Amino acid sequence: MGASFSLSLNKKIGFLFTLTAGVTLLGAWFHETPGVLLGTTAIIITNLACAAFVFRAALANLHETILTLRKIGWGDYTARVDATKNPDLAVINDMAKMLADRDSHITQRAYQTAVLREISERISESLTTEEILEITAGSLQKIVPYSTVSYIIINPDGTATLKCHLEDSVNKRFAEEAKKKMLFAIESVTGMHIPEEKIRTTYFGNIFDETARDHVRSFFNVPMVIDRKLVGIINVASLKPGLYTEPAVSILYNIVEHAGATIGKIRAIVAHESQKVDSMLASITDGVIMASTAGEMLVMNNKAQKILRLAEHQESMLDVIHSLYGIFDLRGAMDEVTRTKIEKSFPEISLEHAFYKITASPVLNSNNEIYAVAFVLSDITHEKEIDAMKSEFISTTSHQLRTPLSSMKWFLEMLLGSDLGTINEKQKEVLTDIYNSNERIITLVNDLLDVSRIESGKITLEPTPTNLVEFIRSMLPETNTMFKKRKQEFSFEYPEAMPRVAVDPKLIWQVLQNLLTNASKYTPENGKVTMTLSLEPDHVLLKVVDNGFGIPEFQKHRIFEKFFRADNVAKSDGTGLGLYIARQIAEASGGKLWFESTEGKGTTFFLTLPLLGSAPQKVIRPASF
Amino acid sequence: MENEYTTIIAAIIRKHIDVMGPTVALSIAQKIPTIKVAQNGDVLSLTGDPKTALVQVTQAYASFAGSISDMIVESVLAAHPDISLDE
Numbered sequence: 001m002g003a004s005f006s007l008s009l010n011k012k013i014g015f016l017f018t019l020t021a022g023v024t025l026l027g028a029w030f031h032e033t034p035g036v037l038l039g040t041t042a043i044i045i046t047n048l049a050c051a052a053f054v055f056r057a058a059l060a061n062l063h064e065t066i067l068t069l070r071k072i073g074w075g076d077y078t079a080r081v082d083a084t085k086n087p088d089l090a091v092i093n094d095m096a097k098m099l100a101d102r103d104s105h106i107t108q109r110a111y112q113t114a115v116l117r118e119i120s121e122r123i124s125e126s127l128t129t130e131e132i133l134e135i136t137a138g139s140l141q142k143i144v145p146y147s148t149v150s151y152i153i154i155n156p157d158g159t160a161t162l163k164c165h166l167e168d169s170v171n172k173r174f175a176e177e178a179k180k181k182m183l184f185a186i187e188s189v190t191g192m193h194i195p196e197e198k199i200r201t202t203y204f205g206n207i208f209d210e211t212a213r214d215h216v217r218s219f220f221n222v223p224m225v226i227d228r229k230l231v232g233i234i235n236v237a238s239l240k241p242g243l244y245t246e247p248a249v250s251i252l253y254n255i256v257e258h259a260g261a262t263i264g265k266i267r268a269i270v271a272h273e274s275q276k277v278d279s280m281l282a283s284i285t286d287g288v289i290m291a292s293t294a295g296e297m298l299v300m301n302n303k304a305q306k307i308l309r310l311a312e313h314q315e316s317m318l319d320v321i322h323s324l325y326g327i328f329d330l331r332g333a334m335d336e337v338t339r340t341k342i343e344k345s346f347p348e349i350s351l352e353h354a355f356y357k358i359t360a361s362p363v364l365n366s367n368n369e370i371y372a373v374a375f376v377l378s379d380i381t382h383e384k385e386i387d388a389m390k391s392e393f394i395s396t397t398s399h400q401l402r403t404p405l406s407s408m409k410w411f412l413e414m415l416l417g418s419d420l421g422t423i424n425e426k427q428k429e430v431l432t433d434i435y436n437s438n439e440r441i442i443t444l445v446n447d448l449l450d451v452s453r454i455e456s457g458k459i460t461l462e463p464t465p466t467n468l469v470e471f472i473r474s475m476l477p478e479t480n481t482m483f484k485k486r487k488q489e490f491s492f493e494y495p496e497a498m499p500r501v502a503v504d505p506k507l508i509w510q511v512l513q514n515l516l517t518n519a520s521k522y523t524p525e526n527g528k529v530t531m532t533l534s535l536e537p538d539h540v541l542l543k544v545v546d547n548g549f550g551i552p553e554f555q556k557h558r559i560f561e562k563f564f565r566a567d568n569v570a571k572s573d574g575t576g577l578g579l580y581i582a583r584q585i586a587e588a589s590g591g592k593l594w595f596e597s598t599e600g601k602g603t604t605f606f607l608t609l610p611l612l613g614s615a616p617q618k619v620i621r622p623a624s625f
Numbered sequence: 626m627e628n629e630y631t632t633i634i635a636a637i638i639r640k641h642i643d644v645m646g647p648t649v650a651l652s653i654a655q656k657i658p659t660i661k662v663a664q665n666g667d668v669l670s671l672t673g674d675p676k677t678a679l680v681q682v683t684q685a686y687a688s689f690a691g692s693i694s695d696m697i698v699e700s701v702l703a704a705h706p707d708i709s710l711d712e
Contacts, residue, residue, distance in 0.1 A: 181646070184643060185643055185644040185645075188640055188643040188644055189640075189644055189693065189696060189697065189700070218648060219646050220645055220646035220648060220649050221644060221645055221646050222645075223644055223645075223690075223693040225691070225692035225693050225696065228692060228695075228696065230693065230696070242648065244646070244648050244649065245648075245652075246649055246652045246653065246689075249645075249649045250689060253689060253690050253691065257690070257691035257692060260692065261692075
């Protein structure tokens with residue numbers, strides 16, 4: 001203020017000097033008096049010097065004023081300058097006020113934008129009422145001063161959660177007073193009284209100062225409404241009186257109103273989507289169960305409840321596990337899928353005269369982390385019945401065909417062996433063609449019978465301790481003819497020492513024979529086929545390697561399906577059943593059968609058999625449909 | 626009838642005082658030119674059309690506080706079925 005008065009005084013003195021000198025100079029010029037003119041000019045020069053001094057003082061004052069404004073702020077400056085006592089300052093006073101208002105407005109807008117942005121960003125990650133109130137309350141310092149800021153959340157079960165941040169060291173009574181104001185507001189709007197014992201209160205920030213005597217001198221509440229329901233209230237309280245103005249509070253109301261409306265909209269969208277999912281789950285004919293990796297039931301549709309014969313209220317994982325006790329190890333399946341993150345089909349189960357196929361799939365979040373496992377129980381009773389009829393038909397037909405085919409084979413061998421008289425070359429050629437065709441039909445019938453027997457559970461493993469090297473070498477002459485005929489190079493490599501392994505030699509040979517026949521059949525003439533036997537820590541490994549046509553990439557996943565034949569070998573002989581049968585035998589023997597292949601370069605089939613041996617009397621059943 | 630409007634307006638202001646706090650709630654009400662409001666929310670005087678005053682009060686609060694104000698007004702008006710804010 002002192003600076004401003006000195007500015008005014010200097011201006012007045014400068015003006016007086018300049019006015020006096022100006023009048024004198026005009027008179028001198030007018031009367032053309034040289035002495036007076038000289039004297040007056042001297043006065044003017046003096047006055048100009050004074051004016052320069054005044055101007056410098058004015059600049060210094062302005063600089064000082066700006067520094068003062070920066071230091072104390074526009075608002076305070078305006079308050080300190082009394083324009084009525086000093087009319088010269090009215091303009092600067094108005095400007096300061098305008099700038100102060102604009103500054104405050106920009107600060108408030110920036111705060112509102114920052115809080116809304118934070119809320120919008122966090123809304124994508126399951127934003128709760130508590131989070132919104134926490135964000136808003138946590139950023140209040142930027143807009144209003146306070147001693148405490150608290151928020152209370154009304155829980156659906158009638159309890160409440162209250163958090164109070166102590167900015168100042170107030171006494172406990174002060175915080176209690178703030179709490180009462182929120183509870184009173186809740187009761188006023190909803191009529192709901194929340195007793196003290198149902199409120200979980202947390203205080204943080206500063207510590208209580210029980211020596212403090214002050215009470216709440218100014219406060220305001222900001223209620224949060226979602227879907228026309230009061231869900232929480234923020235309370236801002238201060239030791240200072242008359243602190244909260246309407247504009248500052250208005251911003252908080254805008255933020256909370258906007259956030260509440262946004263959450264309401266999101267909840268409506270989620271509810272709508274959830275309803276669609278519920279309708280879909282209710283309408284599908286499969287039973288669906290989804291459980292979190294922590295073992296919490298997330299989804300179970302009506303069909304699943306019906307399949308498991310659960311009552312309406314029985315919706316827990318314990319109920320499901322109990323209903324499948326001794327039939328299906330649900331927890332084990334969950335653990336397996338959680339560990340491997342791979343979908344898995346489990347052997348069929350039988351419940352109440354019906355058969356179900358169970359498929360378990362991992363449910364991943366956006367970070368590719370598994371958080372749940374979904375089980376689908378598909379009723380395959382009808383398929384099972386059809387399959388049983390088909391197997392029965394194939395079995396009966398195959399048996400009926402086998403007898404005449406065997407007779408034909410026997411008679412053809414007699415004819416070709418000239419047991420029934422001499423035949424000429426032309427006749428021999430024709431009879432050989434018939435014999436080969438008959439052989440193909442016999443192979444097909446045998447394969448069909450094997451499939452039929454596997455699917456009806458009529459093949460049982462009979463493992464015996466077997467020296468695999470000797471056994472395979474004894475059987476190789478059967479296949480050597482085939483390789484020689486196609487001018488292919490075949491070798492069998494094996495270790496010098498190999499323990500006996502309990503396997504069903506007849507069935508294992510069926511697998512190897514299939515792999516070797518395929519290797520020969522799908523490798524061009526002059527190609528190379530190698531079979532190696534090696535000992536691994538807990539199993540033996542048989543590899544059949546060829547440099548043949550290979551399996552097309554897009555058909556690899558179907559290679560073990562029944563009747564499937566890859567496009568690049570479809571013209572050659574084959575039923576498409578051999579690998580299906582081979583895999584059933586390998587898996588029933590406790591081993592595995594898989595392959596690696598590059599089209600145009602060749603294929604390697606891998607067969608493992610456990611060193612501990614195959615389980616005796618195990619019935620071979622298809623792993624899945 | 627005017628008394629009833631005065632009662633309703635006072636009830637609305639008092640409820641807003643309970644919920645928002647007195648400073649802000651009174652500040653909003655005191656801006657309505659046709660009513661004079663006491664510190665406890667009572668309406669000391671009402672000039673002009675009482676229904677217009679009621680509409681002005683409800684609009685002022687709704688514009689400031691949004692949903693919560695709507696809820697307060699609805700709860701107060703529920704006790705006065707013959708009074709409506711509609712034209």
